[in-house]
Amino acid sequence: MNNQTSSLNNKKKFLILGCGFSGSFFAKTIRQLGYTALTSSRSKNKDSNSFVFDSENGIIPNKKIFDGVTHILSCIPPDKNGKDPVLGSLQKQLKSLSLEWVGYLSTTGVYGNTKGDWVSEIDQPNPSQSRSHKRLNCEKEWIESGLPIQIFRLPGIYGPGRSTFEAIRNKKIRVISKKNQVFSRIHVADITHAIIYLLENKDYLKFHQIINVADDEPCSQIEVIQYCYDLLGLTMPKPMLFEDTKDELSPIAQSFWMENRRVSNKLLCETLGYKLIYKNYKLGLTNCYLNS
Numbered sequence: 001m002n003n004q005t006s007s008l009n010n011k012k013k014f015l016i017l018g019c020g021f022s023g024s025f026f027a028k029t030i031r032q033l034g035y036t037a038l039t040s041s042r043s044k045n046k047d048s049n050s051f052v053f054d055s056e057n058g059i060i061p062n063k064k065i066f067d068g069v070t071h072i073l074s075c076i077p078p079d080k081n082g083k084d085p086v087l088g089s090l091q092k093q094l095k096s097l098s099l100e101w102v103g104y105l106s107t108t109g110v111y112g113n114t115k116g117d118w119v120s121e122i123d124q125p126n127p128s129q130s131r132s133h134k135r136l137n138c139e140k141e142w143i144e145s146g147l148p149i150q151i152f153r154l155p156g157i158y159g160p161g162r163s164t165f166e167a168i169r170n171k172k173i174r175v176i177s178k179k180n181q182v183f184s185r186i187h188v189a190d191i192t193h194a195i196i197y198l199l200e201n202k203d204y205l206k207f208h209q210i211i212n213v214a215d216d217e218p219c220s221q222i223e224v225i226q227y228c229y230d231l232l233g234l235t236m237p238k239p240m241l242f243e244d245t246k247d248e249l250s251p252i253a254q255s256f257w258m259e260n261r262r263v264s265n266k267l268l269c270e271t272l273g274y275k276l277i278y279k280n281y282k283l284g285l286t287n288c289y290l291n292s
Protein backbone atom coordinates (compact mmCIF):
# COMPACT_ATOMS: atom_id res chain seq x y z
CA MET A 1 0.00 0.00 0.00
CA ASN A 2 3.08 2.24 0.06
CA ASN A 3 2.78 4.03 -3.26
CA GLN A 4 -0.91 4.79 -3.04
CA THR A 5 -2.44 8.07 -1.95
CA SER A 6 -4.02 7.94 1.48
CA SER A 7 -7.81 7.77 1.52
CA LEU A 8 -7.65 10.18 4.49
CA ASN A 9 -6.86 13.87 4.21
CA ASN A 10 -6.57 16.65 6.74
CA LYS A 11 -10.08 17.93 6.10
CA LYS A 12 -11.43 14.96 8.01
CA LYS A 13 -12.78 15.56 11.47
CA PHE A 14 -12.95 12.77 14.04
CA LEU A 15 -15.28 12.46 16.98
CA ILE A 16 -14.14 9.92 19.54
CA LEU A 17 -16.96 8.92 21.82
CA GLY A 18 -15.62 7.53 25.08
CA CYS A 19 -12.09 8.77 25.54
CA GLY A 20 -10.86 6.09 27.91
CA PHE A 21 -7.78 3.91 27.41
CA SER A 22 -8.22 3.06 23.71
CA GLY A 23 -10.06 6.24 22.75
CA SER A 24 -7.38 8.52 24.16
CA PHE A 25 -4.61 6.59 22.42
CA PHE A 26 -6.48 6.89 19.14
CA ALA A 27 -7.16 10.61 19.65
CA LYS A 28 -3.55 11.37 20.52
CA THR A 29 -2.26 9.48 17.47
CA ILE A 30 -4.72 10.87 14.95
CA ARG A 31 -3.96 14.41 16.14
CA GLN A 32 -0.24 13.77 15.72
CA LEU A 33 -1.05 12.91 12.12
CA GLY A 34 -2.64 16.33 11.68
CA TYR A 35 -6.35 15.51 11.95
CA THR A 36 -8.90 17.26 14.14
CA ALA A 37 -10.22 15.00 16.89
CA LEU A 38 -12.79 15.90 19.53
CA THR A 39 -13.29 13.50 22.41
CA SER A 40 -16.06 12.81 24.91
CA SER A 41 -15.97 11.94 28.57
CA ARG A 42 -18.63 11.83 31.24
CA SER A 43 -17.21 14.71 33.23
CA LYS A 44 -15.75 18.07 32.32
CA ASN A 45 -11.99 18.30 31.99
CA LYS A 46 -9.42 20.91 31.01
CA ASP A 47 -8.84 19.61 27.48
CA SER A 48 -10.34 22.16 25.09
CA ASN A 49 -10.96 19.38 22.55
CA SER A 50 -13.05 17.42 25.03
CA PHE A 51 -16.80 17.67 25.53
CA VAL A 52 -19.22 16.01 27.92
CA PHE A 53 -21.42 13.09 26.89
CA ASP A 54 -23.09 10.98 29.53
CA SER A 55 -25.97 8.90 28.23
CA GLU A 56 -27.03 7.72 31.68
CA ASN A 57 -27.55 11.24 32.94
CA GLY A 58 -28.94 12.53 29.67
CA ILE A 59 -26.02 14.91 29.04
CA ILE A 60 -25.90 15.28 25.28
CA PRO A 61 -23.27 17.26 23.36
CA ASN A 62 -24.15 20.60 21.86
CA LYS A 63 -25.09 20.32 18.16
CA LYS A 64 -22.10 22.49 17.24
CA ILE A 65 -19.76 19.66 18.25
CA PHE A 66 -20.98 17.69 15.23
CA ASP A 67 -20.28 20.40 12.66
CA GLY A 68 -18.13 18.99 9.86
CA VAL A 69 -17.61 15.60 11.51
CA THR A 70 -16.70 12.94 8.95
CA HIS A 71 -15.48 10.06 11.14
CA ILE A 72 -16.73 8.70 14.45
CA LEU A 73 -15.14 6.10 16.72
CA SER A 74 -17.28 4.77 19.56
CA CYS A 75 -15.40 3.19 22.46
CA ILE A 76 -18.39 3.14 24.83
CA PRO A 77 -19.58 -0.21 26.22
CA PRO A 78 -23.24 -1.33 26.27
CA ASP A 79 -25.51 0.10 28.97
CA LYS A 80 -26.88 -2.15 31.71
CA ASN A 81 -29.84 -3.15 29.54
CA GLY A 82 -27.64 -4.15 26.62
CA LYS A 83 -28.46 -1.08 24.55
CA ASP A 84 -25.86 1.03 22.84
CA PRO A 85 -25.50 4.36 24.71
CA VAL A 86 -24.44 6.28 21.60
CA LEU A 87 -27.27 5.09 19.40
CA GLY A 88 -29.77 5.49 22.24
CA SER A 89 -28.90 9.18 22.62
CA LEU A 90 -27.42 10.37 19.35
CA GLN A 91 -28.64 8.20 16.49
CA LYS A 92 -30.81 10.91 14.92
CA GLN A 93 -28.00 13.42 15.17
CA LEU A 94 -25.48 11.02 13.63
CA LYS A 95 -27.81 10.15 10.78
CA SER A 96 -28.15 13.81 9.89
CA LEU A 97 -24.39 14.09 9.25
CA SER A 98 -22.47 13.25 6.09
CA LEU A 99 -20.43 10.57 7.79
CA GLU A 100 -17.84 8.67 5.81
CA TRP A 101 -17.06 6.12 8.48
CA VAL A 102 -18.15 5.01 11.95
CA GLY A 103 -15.98 2.64 13.96
CA TYR A 104 -17.23 0.65 16.94
CA LEU A 105 -14.94 -1.09 19.44
CA SER A 106 -16.55 -4.41 20.35
CA THR A 107 -15.21 -7.53 22.05
CA THR A 108 -14.26 -11.04 21.04
CA GLY A 109 -16.46 -12.16 23.95
CA VAL A 110 -19.27 -12.39 21.37
CA TYR A 111 -17.67 -15.61 20.08
CA GLY A 112 -18.19 -17.35 23.44
CA ASN A 113 -16.20 -20.37 24.57
CA THR A 114 -14.50 -22.39 21.81
CA LYS A 115 -12.56 -24.60 24.24
CA GLY A 116 -9.29 -23.24 22.89
CA ASP A 117 -10.15 -23.39 19.19
CA TRP A 118 -9.44 -20.51 16.82
CA VAL A 119 -12.28 -18.13 15.98
CA SER A 120 -12.53 -15.86 13.00
CA GLU A 121 -15.05 -13.37 11.68
CA ILE A 122 -16.88 -16.04 9.66
CA ASP A 123 -17.73 -17.97 12.83
CA GLN A 124 -21.21 -17.34 14.15
CA PRO A 125 -21.17 -15.44 17.44
CA ASN A 126 -22.13 -17.69 20.31
CA PRO A 127 -21.97 -15.57 23.46
CA SER A 128 -22.24 -17.28 26.81
CA GLN A 129 -21.82 -14.38 29.25
CA SER A 130 -24.62 -11.90 29.73
CA ARG A 131 -22.27 -8.99 28.97
CA SER A 132 -21.41 -10.62 25.64
CA HIS A 133 -25.09 -10.99 24.74
CA LYS A 134 -25.39 -7.26 25.42
CA ARG A 135 -22.38 -6.56 23.25
CA LEU A 136 -23.75 -8.62 20.39
CA ASN A 137 -26.99 -6.71 20.68
CA CYS A 138 -25.07 -3.43 20.35
CA GLU A 139 -23.24 -4.71 17.29
CA LYS A 140 -26.64 -5.53 15.76
CA GLU A 141 -27.97 -2.08 16.62
CA TRP A 142 -24.99 -0.47 14.89
CA ILE A 143 -25.38 -2.66 11.80
CA GLU A 144 -29.10 -1.93 11.62
CA SER A 145 -28.54 1.82 12.12
CA GLY A 146 -27.72 2.27 8.44
CA LEU A 147 -24.62 4.27 9.39
CA PRO A 148 -21.34 3.37 7.59
CA ILE A 149 -20.28 1.14 10.47
CA GLN A 150 -17.15 -0.96 10.86
CA ILE A 151 -16.87 -3.14 13.96
CA PHE A 152 -13.58 -4.10 15.60
CA ARG A 153 -13.71 -7.14 17.87
CA LEU A 154 -11.02 -6.89 20.52
CA PRO A 155 -9.61 -9.35 23.06
CA GLY A 156 -7.88 -8.14 26.28
CA ILE A 157 -6.48 -4.64 25.70
CA TYR A 158 -3.17 -3.69 27.29
CA GLY A 159 -0.55 -1.00 26.87
CA PRO A 160 1.59 1.42 28.85
CA GLY A 161 -0.26 2.27 32.06
CA ARG A 162 -2.60 -0.74 31.85
CA SER A 163 -0.84 -4.08 31.88
CA THR A 164 0.34 -6.90 34.12
CA PHE A 165 3.06 -4.55 35.43
CA GLU A 166 0.45 -2.37 37.13
CA ALA A 167 -1.16 -5.47 38.67
CA ILE A 168 2.23 -6.57 40.03
CA ARG A 169 3.14 -3.11 41.31
CA ASN A 170 -0.28 -2.61 42.94
CA LYS A 171 -0.04 -6.09 44.47
CA LYS A 172 -3.28 -7.06 42.75
CA ILE A 173 -1.72 -9.89 40.79
CA ARG A 174 -3.09 -13.40 41.14
CA VAL A 175 -0.93 -16.06 39.59
CA ILE A 176 -3.43 -18.66 38.51
CA SER A 177 -2.87 -21.74 36.46
CA LYS A 178 -5.57 -23.52 34.48
CA LYS A 179 -4.62 -26.36 32.20
CA ASN A 180 -4.86 -25.63 28.46
CA GLN A 181 -6.34 -22.18 29.11
CA VAL A 182 -5.25 -19.40 26.75
CA PHE A 183 -6.17 -15.75 26.28
CA SER A 184 -5.82 -13.50 23.27
CA ARG A 185 -4.64 -9.90 23.64
CA ILE A 186 -3.99 -6.72 21.76
CA HIS A 187 -1.69 -3.79 22.44
CA VAL A 188 -3.58 -0.49 22.40
CA ALA A 189 -1.22 0.91 19.75
CA ASP A 190 -2.21 -1.85 17.34
CA ILE A 191 -5.91 -1.03 17.73
CA THR A 192 -5.21 2.55 16.74
CA HIS A 193 -2.76 1.79 13.95
CA ALA A 194 -4.87 -1.01 12.47
CA ILE A 195 -7.83 1.38 12.25
CA ILE A 196 -5.71 4.14 10.73
CA TYR A 197 -4.22 1.65 8.25
CA LEU A 198 -7.71 0.58 7.15
CA LEU A 199 -8.88 4.19 6.83
CA GLU A 200 -5.82 5.29 4.90
CA ASN A 201 -6.27 2.40 2.49
CA LYS A 202 -10.07 2.40 2.41
CA ASP A 203 -10.22 3.13 -1.32
CA TYR A 204 -8.00 0.17 -2.17
CA LEU A 205 -9.04 -2.53 0.27
CA LYS A 206 -12.20 -4.61 0.18
CA PHE A 207 -14.52 -3.43 2.93
CA HIS A 208 -15.18 -5.83 5.80
CA GLN A 209 -17.78 -4.80 8.32
CA ILE A 210 -16.41 -6.92 11.17
CA ILE A 211 -12.71 -7.32 11.86
CA ASN A 212 -10.84 -9.00 14.72
CA VAL A 213 -7.86 -7.05 16.02
CA ALA A 214 -5.68 -9.47 18.01
CA ASP A 215 -2.01 -10.31 18.18
CA ASP A 216 -0.41 -13.44 16.72
CA GLU A 217 0.11 -15.44 19.89
CA PRO A 218 -2.72 -16.33 22.23
CA CYS A 219 -1.11 -17.87 25.30
CA SER A 220 -1.57 -18.67 28.96
CA GLN A 221 -1.76 -15.98 31.60
CA ILE A 222 1.13 -17.58 33.45
CA GLU A 223 3.51 -17.05 30.52
CA VAL A 224 2.65 -13.37 30.46
CA ILE A 225 3.03 -12.92 34.20
CA GLN A 226 6.30 -14.84 34.26
CA TYR A 227 7.66 -12.61 31.49
CA CYS A 228 6.79 -9.47 33.48
CA TYR A 229 8.42 -10.79 36.66
CA ASP A 230 11.52 -11.64 34.63
CA LEU A 231 11.70 -8.12 33.15
CA LEU A 232 11.32 -6.68 36.64
CA GLY A 233 14.01 -9.00 37.98
CA LEU A 234 11.58 -10.40 40.58
CA THR A 235 10.55 -13.92 41.45
CA MET A 236 7.05 -14.90 40.42
CA PRO A 237 4.93 -16.28 43.29
CA LYS A 238 4.01 -19.95 43.04
CA PRO A 239 0.93 -20.35 40.81
CA MET A 240 -2.37 -21.36 42.39
CA LEU A 241 -4.59 -23.85 40.63
CA PHE A 242 -7.74 -22.28 39.24
CA GLU A 243 -9.89 -24.95 40.86
CA ASP A 244 -8.45 -24.09 44.29
CA THR A 245 -8.86 -20.35 43.97
CA LYS A 246 -11.95 -19.77 41.84
CA ASP A 247 -14.29 -19.19 44.78
CA GLU A 248 -12.17 -16.24 45.88
CA LEU A 249 -12.42 -14.55 42.48
CA SER A 250 -14.98 -11.88 41.69
CA PRO A 251 -17.82 -13.06 39.42
CA ILE A 252 -16.35 -11.04 36.54
CA ALA A 253 -12.86 -12.53 37.04
CA GLN A 254 -14.40 -16.02 37.22
CA SER A 255 -16.28 -15.41 33.99
CA PHE A 256 -13.07 -14.61 32.10
CA TRP A 257 -11.65 -18.00 33.06
CA MET A 258 -14.80 -19.72 31.80
CA GLU A 259 -13.98 -18.89 28.19
CA ASN A 260 -11.06 -20.26 26.26
CA ARG A 261 -10.47 -19.18 22.67
CA ARG A 262 -7.78 -18.21 20.20
CA VAL A 263 -8.73 -15.16 18.17
CA SER A 264 -7.56 -15.22 14.57
CA ASN A 265 -6.18 -12.03 13.01
CA LYS A 266 -5.84 -13.52 9.53
CA LEU A 267 -8.40 -11.20 7.96
CA LEU A 268 -6.64 -8.09 9.27
CA CYS A 269 -3.04 -9.20 8.93
CA GLU A 270 -3.05 -11.54 5.92
CA THR A 271 -6.03 -10.59 3.74
CA LEU A 272 -5.92 -6.86 4.47
CA GLY A 273 -2.16 -6.61 5.01
CA TYR A 274 -1.90 -4.79 8.35
CA LYS A 275 1.50 -5.33 9.99
CA LEU A 276 1.23 -5.62 13.75
CA ILE A 277 3.57 -3.40 15.77
CA TYR A 278 3.44 -5.84 18.70
CA LYS A 279 3.03 -9.35 17.30
CA ASN A 280 3.11 -10.97 20.70
CA TYR A 281 3.00 -10.23 24.42
CA LYS A 282 6.79 -10.17 24.72
CA LEU A 283 7.16 -7.26 22.30
CA GLY A 284 4.11 -5.50 23.71
CA LEU A 285 5.10 -5.88 27.34
CA THR A 286 8.65 -4.75 26.65
CA ASN A 287 7.10 -1.56 25.29
CA CYS A 288 4.99 -1.24 28.46
CA TYR A 289 8.04 -1.87 30.64
CA LEU A 290 10.05 0.81 28.86
CA ASN A 291 7.19 3.33 29.02
CA SER A 292 5.93 2.92 32.55
Ligand SMILES: NC(=O)c1ccc[n+]([C@@H]2O[C@H](COP(=O)([O-])OP(=O)(O)OC[C@H]3O[C@@H](n4cnc5c(N)ncnc54)[C@H](OP(=O)(O)O)[C@@H]3O)[C@@H](O)[C@H]2O)c1
Binding pocket: 017, 018, 019, 020, 021, 022, 023, 040, 041, 042, 043, 053, 054, 055, 056, 075, 076, 077, 078, 079, 085, 105, 106, 107, 108, 154, 155, 156, 157, 158
Ligand atom coordinates in the same frame (compact mmCIF):
# COMPACT_ATOMS: atom_id res chain seq x y z
N1 LIG B 1 -10.50 -3.41 28.43
C1 LIG B 1 -10.45 -4.48 27.66
O1 LIG B 1 -9.60 -5.37 27.82
C2 LIG B 1 -11.46 -4.62 26.54
C3 LIG B 1 -11.39 -5.76 25.73
C4 LIG B 1 -12.24 -5.85 24.65
C5 LIG B 1 -13.15 -4.84 24.37
N2 LIG B 1 -13.24 -3.76 25.22
C6 LIG B 1 -14.23 -2.72 24.88
O2 LIG B 1 -13.60 -1.82 23.97
C7 LIG B 1 -14.04 -0.47 24.26
C8 LIG B 1 -12.83 0.36 24.64
O3 LIG B 1 -12.19 -0.26 25.74
P1 LIG B 1 -11.32 0.60 26.78
O4 LIG B 1 -10.78 -0.38 27.76
O5 LIG B 1 -10.44 1.50 26.05
O6 LIG B 1 -12.50 1.44 27.46
P2 LIG B 1 -12.46 2.40 28.75
O7 LIG B 1 -11.06 2.84 29.04
O8 LIG B 1 -13.22 1.72 29.84
O9 LIG B 1 -13.30 3.66 28.22
C9 LIG B 1 -14.68 3.61 28.05
C10 LIG B 1 -15.16 5.00 27.72
O10 LIG B 1 -16.60 4.98 27.64
C11 LIG B 1 -17.12 6.10 28.34
N3 LIG B 1 -18.46 5.77 28.81
C12 LIG B 1 -18.84 4.69 29.53
N4 LIG B 1 -20.18 4.71 29.73
C13 LIG B 1 -20.65 5.83 29.14
C14 LIG B 1 -21.92 6.40 29.02
N5 LIG B 1 -23.01 5.82 29.54
N6 LIG B 1 -22.07 7.58 28.36
C15 LIG B 1 -20.99 8.18 27.80
N7 LIG B 1 -19.73 7.69 27.89
C16 LIG B 1 -19.56 6.51 28.54
C17 LIG B 1 -16.13 6.35 29.47
O11 LIG B 1 -16.26 7.68 29.92
P3 LIG B 1 -15.29 8.32 31.04
O12 LIG B 1 -14.02 8.68 30.29
O13 LIG B 1 -16.00 9.50 31.56
O14 LIG B 1 -15.06 7.23 32.05
C18 LIG B 1 -14.81 6.06 28.79
O15 LIG B 1 -14.33 7.22 28.13
C19 LIG B 1 -15.08 -0.59 25.37
O16 LIG B 1 -16.35 -0.72 24.82
C20 LIG B 1 -14.68 -1.88 26.06
O17 LIG B 1 -15.77 -2.47 26.74
C21 LIG B 1 -12.40 -3.63 26.27
